[in-house]
Amino acid sequence: MKQAVLDVSPYVPRWAGISHIEDLTASEKLFRMVLEGGESLGHKPGQFVEVSVLGIGEAPISISSAPRADHSFELAIRKVGNLTNAAHRLKIGDKVGIRGPFGTHFPAEETKGKDLLFVAGGIGLVPLRSFIHYVLENRRDYREVTILFGARNPSERLFLDELGQWGRRDDVRYLDTVDRADGAWKGHVGVITTLFRHINVDPASTYCVVVGPPVMYRFVILEAKARGIPDGQIFLSLERRMKCGVGKCGHCQINHLYVCQDGPVFRYSDIFELEEAL
Amino acid sequence: MDLQVIEKSNFVPFVQNLINAHQVEGVKRKGEGFFYGTIQEPEELCLDFDCTLLPPKKYFLPPNETLFRFQTSPSLEVTPMMVSNPFVLFGVHPYDLKAINQMDQVFARGVSDPHYLNRRKACVLIGIDPTRVAPRAFWADMEAAAVSQGFDLMLTDIGEGFVAEAGSDRGRELLSKHAKARAATKEEVQERVNRRSSIFDRCRKGRGLSFPSREIPTLLEQSGEKLLWEEKAAKCLNCGTCNLVCPTCYCFDVQDELALDLAHGERIRRWDGCLLQDFARVATGENFRESRTSRYRHRLYRKGQYLFGVLGDVACVGCGRCASSCLPDIADPVDVFNRLKQESVELI
Numbered sequence A: 001m002k003q004a005v006l007d008v009s010p011y012v013p014r015w016a017g018i019s020h021i022e023d024l025t026a027s028e029k030l031f032r033m034v035l036e037g038g039e040s041l042g043h044k045p046g047q048f049v050e051v052s053v054l055g056i057g058e059a060p061i062s063i064s065s066a067p068r069a070d071h072s073f074e075l076a077i078r079k080v081g082n083l084t085n086a087a088h089r090l091k092i093g094d095k096v097g098i099r100g101p102f103g104t105h106f107p108a109e110e111t112k113g114k115d116l117l118f119v120a121g122g123i124g125l126v127p128l129r130s131f132i133h134y135v136l137e138n139r140r141d142y143r144e145v146t147i148l149f150g151a152r153n154p155s156e157r158l159f160l161d162e163l164g165q166w167g168r169r170d171d172v173r174y175l176d177t178v179d180r181a182d183g184a185w186k187g188h189v190g191v192i193t194t195l196f197r198h199i200n201v202d203p204a205s206t207y208c209v210v211v212g213p214p215v216m217y218r219f220v221i222l223e224a225k226a227r228g229i230p231d232g233q234i235f236l237s238l239e240r241r242m243k244c245g246v247g248k249c250g251h252c253q254i255n256h257l258y259v260c261q262d263g264p265v266f267r268y269s270d271i272f273e274l275e276e277a278l
Numbered sequence B: 001m002d003l004q005v006i007e008k009s010n011f012v013p014f015v016q017n018l019i020n021a022h023q024v025e026g027v028k029r030k031g032e033g034f035f036y037g038t039i040q041e042p043e044e045l046c047l048d049f050d051c052t053l054l055p056p057k058k059y060f061l062p063p064n065e066t067l068f069r070f071q072t073s074p075s076l077e078v079t080p081m082m083v084s085n086p087f088v089l090f091g092v093h094p095y096d097l098k099a100i101n102q103m104d105q106v107f108a109r110g111v112s113d114p115h116y117l118n119r120r121k122a123c124v125l126i127g128i129d130p131t132r133v134a135p136r137a138f139w140a141d142m143e144a145a146a147v148s149q150g151f152d153l154m155l156t157d158i159g160e161g162f163v164a165e166a167g168s169d170r171g172r173e174l175l176s177k178h179a180k181a182r183a184a185t186k187e188e189v190q191e192r193v194n195r196r197s198s199i200f201d202r203c204r205k206g207r208g209l210s211f212p213s214r215e216i217p218t219l220l221e222q223s224g225e226k227l228l229w230e231e232k233a234a235k236c237l238n239c240g241t242c243n244l245v246c247p248t249c250y251c252f253d254v255q256d257e258l259a260l261d262l263a264h265g266e267r268i269r270r271w272d273g274c275l276l277q278d279f280a281r282v283a284t285g286e287n288f289r290e291s292r293t294s295r296y297r298h299r300l301y302r303k304g305q306y307l308f309g310v311l312g313d314v315a316c317v318g319c320g321r322c323a324s325s326c327l328p329d330i331a332d333p334v335d336v337f338n339r340l341k342q343e344s345v346e347l348i
Helices: A082-088 A122-137 A160-168 A192-198 A216-226 B008-021 B094-108 B114-121 B169-178 B186-205 B213-221 B227-233 B241-245 B292-311 B321-325 B333-347
Strands: A014-023 A028-035 A048-053 A057-062 A073-078 A095-102 A115-121 A145-151 A173-178 A206-211 A234-237 A265-267 B003-007 B024-030 B033-038 B064-071 B077-080 B087-092 B123-128 B153-157 B161-166 B252-258 B264-271
Touching: A028 A082, A028 A095, A048 A073, A048 A082, A057 A073, A057 A082, A057 A095, A057 A122, A057 B252, A073 A082, A073 A122, A115 A122, A115 A216, A122 A145, A122 A160, A122 A206, A122 A234, A145 A192, A160 A173, A173 A192, A192 A216, A206 A216, A216 A234, B003 B008, B003 B186, B008 B024, B008 B087, B008 B161, B008 B169, B087 B094, B094 B114, B094 B123, B094 B292, B114 B123, B123 B169, B153 B169, B153 B186, B161 B169, B161 B186, B213 B292, B213 B333, B227 B292, B227 B333, B241 B321, B292 B333, B321 B333
Parallel strands: A115 A145, A115 A206, A145 A173, A206 A234, B024 B087, B087 B123, B123 B153
Antiparallel strands: A014 A028, A014 A095, A028 A073, A048 A057, A048 A095, A234 A265, B003 B161, B024 B033, B064 B077, B064 B264, B153 B161, B252 B264
């Protein structure tokens, strides 16, 4: 071995201070934070970070905001396990460990001058929001922007203020639905694929970016393909169990690919033959 | 290549000198089996082993390894643990060394892992050619009978002595400092060739692949839907023993442990295995490799096809440990690959 003794471990986090916490739903909270020293995270929409609460553990969380001038970034965390439950007990001013950003990003450059069709299923809106924000901040660089959002039921809808804003913009076509309504819901009822019949797309110039629960992908892809959108213009963000974030621990494999390095954002034409992908 | 010889009468003093000067880890006997442990007396070192129960990977990727220590109160402090104490590892067969070379590649590529790499650098590795073949071993078929690099010294037992080949300056130094060695004669060099050839033939004659190992990736590419996977997986206990004993398996999990004062702790990485049920399970409960068949199949695809893309070589070295350790005896790659080959030929 000719290398010198290496002294920087990729497993040791940096620290970020929490500046803002907001309830999104009964089980989801939005955290805004900045790295110590105010340095930029340097992320691109679609990437994720590994979040640490020392003593509890570490978990992969998608970055939910586009890069900002003040270098703050947002994580929307649903409490499902040990780490996320511990995160929900944090207060403003607390520090969390951050490693990353990791993974591939949404095609912000490739889609310039094209039409964007965002399809968000439930918590899939969290990573997609980073790309939607980026596109809306640079609205003139993109042509038609359509946002489809489906939630299981009204109480699981998140970022309600923003959904309202998107609906009111005249340069965005926004449609939403719930799988099952409650008494007060006056909007569209049906799974997200039912929204497709209400939109028209120019398939040659449309990029379809889909994020949602695993079961959703196959059906949305069928809809996109039925509209003639080419496989190379469909992008997905796939989740797996990610731990090290650097392509070593093996947990996030989809066939020969590592989601932490070759994903989480994938071009459908690159993965449609992989049996483990969808 | 300057080959030297350590005569048998000088061998025990050589080992003793090493023990006096260094931390020596090597092969020891345990009942009918062999394992790697600390050598405190030359008599403990056992070099005529066929195969150890566990490979030597624990020296570079420990079963439990503290990545860093931390303190959260009164102030936040994190101490990475990356320094390794030098040691000599005495007695690594070529197939295990091939596996180590593969692991060196994966831990160095992309984001390099100093925890592994520092341990590797701290190790003075003395390889040894095998004199016996384990019952389920097939390393002769897996191009793992010989390695050209990765060792500081490589020893071959030729009867009246050991031929010693230095693979590095460190190895050369070790030899000159601690051993009474002399240049090998032409006959001794030839005897090394003969002994290697003979053990190779013995391994070859035992059970093995019915086709060249280079064909494994293509064979697997065509075999995703075979019933064989389900048939074998039906008996799988999901115990992860195959992962545990494999010299090329290195998947790990990372967990935090808190001390009782709740203000101190460690982040630890532990060996994990893709055959274990929860390996691909996320917090919401979704398991991305839910069926036993998918987990069983994944291990062989990873070794035979996926890692081939990264390493340019199949990631199985034919040590035979999974085959001999699997309780229901379904892990043997020889069985699976030969069956797949046979079924692919029948199709034509």
